[in-house]
Amino acid sequence: MKRTAFLLFAIACGLASCSTDIDLYADYKQVPVIYGLLDAKADTNFIKITRAFYVEGDAYQVALNPDSSNYPGKLDVRLVEFCNADSVREIVLDTITIHDKQPGTFYHPEQRLYYTKEPLKTNSINNRYSYRLKAVLPDRTINTKADLVGNNGFSIQSLGVNFSKEYFDAVPRKFLFNPAINATMYQVTMSFTFLEQRTPDADSVPRTMTWDIGTFTEDYLSWHMDGDCYIFPYRPETFYETLIEFLDADTCVAGLVRYIEDYPVEVTIVAGGENLRQYIYNNNTSSGFTPGDNEFTLINHGYGVFSSRMTTKGRVRLAGETVPELVANPNWGFKFIGGR
Numbered sequence: 560m561k562r563t564a565f566l567l568f569a570i571a572c573g574l575a576s577c578s579t580d581i582d583l584y585a586d587y588k589q590v591p592v593i594y595g596l597l598d599a600k601a602d603t604n605f606i607k608i609t610r611a612f613y614v615e616g617d618a619y620q621v622a623l624n625p626d627s628s629n630y631p632g633k634l635d636v637r638l639v640e641f642c643n644a645d646s647v648r649e650i651v652l653d654t655i656t657i658h659d660k661q662p663g664t665f666y667h668p669e670q671r672l673y674y675t676k677e678p679l680k681t682n683s684i685n686n687r688y689s690y691r692l693k694a695v696l697p698d699r700t701i702n703t704k705a706d707l708v709g710n711n712g713f714s715i716q717s718l719g720v721n722f723s724k725e726y727f728d729a730v731p732r733k734f735l736f737n738p739a740i741n742a743t744m745y746q747v748t749m750s751f752t753f754l755e756q757r758t759p760d761a762d763s764v765p766r767t768m769t770w771d772i773g774t775f776t777e778d779y780l781s782w783h784m785d786g787d788c789y790i791f792p793y794r795p796e797t798f799y800e801t802l803i804e805f806l807d808a809d810t811c812v813a814g815l816v817r818y819i820e821d822y823p824v825e826v827t828i829v830a831g832g833e834n835l836r837q838y839i840y841n842n843n844t845s846s847g848f849t850p851g852d853n854e855f856t857l858i859n860h861g862y863g864v865f866s867s868r869m870t871t872k873g874r875v876r877l878a879g880e881t882v883p884e885l886v887a888n889p890n891w892g893f894k895f896i897g898g899r
Contacts, residue, residue, distance in 0.1 A: 589630075591701055591861030596835065596868045597638075597690055599679045599709055606652065606673045608634060608694055611862065629671055635695040636673045641704075642686050650677045682710040682740040692865050703858050706741040708832045709869030713739035716788050719878035720749070720824050722795035726879075731792035734826065738780070738789050739869055742830035744839075745780065747772035747791050750825045751802070753893070754818040763818060770801040776836070795881075810890040819882060819895045822874040834866035 595606035609628040636652040652673040680688045688707040693700065716735040726732060734747075750769040756762070772793050780789040834857050856862045877885075885893045 589696075589698060591694070591696060591699070591858065591863075593692070593694070593701065593703070593858050593861055593863035593865060595692060595863075595865045596831075597679060597705065597707060597866070598868055598870070599681045599688075599707055600869060601679075603674055603676050604679065605655075606636065606692065606865075607670075608636065608673060625669070625671070630696060634673070635693075637693045638675065639691040639693060640680065641689045641691065642680070644689075650675050679707065682707060687740065690867075699860050701858065701861055703865045705832055705834050705866045708741045708830050708867040709739040712737050713742075713830060713869060713871050715826055715828065715871060715873030715875070717826075717875060719876035720793065720826070720881075721879040722798040722877065722881045722884075723879035724795065724799075724884055726795045728796070731794050733785075733790045734793060735785055735788040735790055736828055736871070737787065738777070739830035739871075741832055741867070742869070743777040743833045744774060744831040744836045745777075745789075745791070746774045746829045746831070747793075748827045749793070749798075750827070751798070752823055752825070754820070756816045756818070757812070758814045763816075766817075768801060768805040770797060772797075806891060812892075815892045817891065817893045819877070819885065819893055821897050822876055824877060825872055825874050827870065827872045829868055829870045831868045832866040834864055835868065838864040838866070 590611040592609045592611055593606065595604075597604050608630065610630060633654050638650040638652065640647045640650065652675050655672055655674050656669050657672060658669050679690070680686070682688055689704055690707060691702060691704040693702050714737050716737060717733075720734065721732055739745075748769055748771050750767050752765055752767040754763040755766050756764075772791065775791050780791065783790045783792075838857060857864060882895050885891065886895055
């Protein structure tokens with residue numbers, strides 16, 4: 560049910576915030592490596608198209624050279640939009656260079672990406688959308704298709720979360736949300752935000768603690784429903800275990816006060832498509848190909864993944880005795896101030 564590898568959702572196709580690993584010792588032929596996760600809610604959609612390579616000597620040094628991974632010039636890359644299996648339009652992707660990729664195995668801080676600012680359609684009851692990626696490379700043409708994930712009904716339904724200690728070691732608590740069209744996996748995280756004032760004359764600043772709830776397949780969730788809503792479980796113990804680690808040495812500090820407002824918890828649910836689910840579960844990897852992987856791919860004549868995702872977020876209350884129990888611990892300095 561749970562796979563930490565599903566954090567691929569968070570890396571946004573291996574673009575600016577992480578490095579993408581591929582097998583540096585692939586066949587000497589140019590092997591395309593493609594990463595793309597379409598998001599109907601995004602202002603801009605990016606697709607990364609590089610190539611694997613073979614080199615004698617220190618391949619990691621060669622990987623720092625952009626010419627080793629990039630195809631020469633600008634490729635003809637398009638998205639063909641389908642509505643209910645009928646072709647609707649073609650979107651020609653342009654190139655852009657990002658300048659903030661973190662250091663890693665491959666060249667940085669700049670990387671070339673293909674992108675479009677054209678709004679993607681959102682699924683509805685009557686219209687279901689899919690997109691075919693067409694990339695014309697020097698020695699082949701890549702065609703791969705993905706169903707678009709999500710719709711306007713994908714949303715959070717529960718109004719609160721209950722971390723009361725009376726539920727420790729009991730049956731997990733339940734949280735409800737409306738599912739997303741074409742999604743087969745869901746990654747869930749929660750975050751707890753409070754205002755912290757270090758001394759009486761200091762300004763209060765927000766601090767946010769985030770923790771992973773888990774990754775759930777559509778098959779699992781379809782057996783755990785309340786009406787039309789899916790249900791994912793969470794454990795109150797995890798909240799306290801994470802909070803203790805998060806606060807660490809910042810307990811018992813004289814003059815420190817932490818303020819809890821209304822709706823201090825944000826729940827984030829990321830829905831992923833079938834291609835992404837297959838890629839992650841077959842490779843058991845967080846970002847790409849590394850020596851030893853089975854190199855499962857859904858890209859014809861290439862490696863990587865082309866799929867879709869959608870994110871929904873919602874702020875909820877701390878229910879039950881959660882707030883009184885937090886305030887009752889003198890070491891943490893919590894006070895409830897509600898909305899203001």
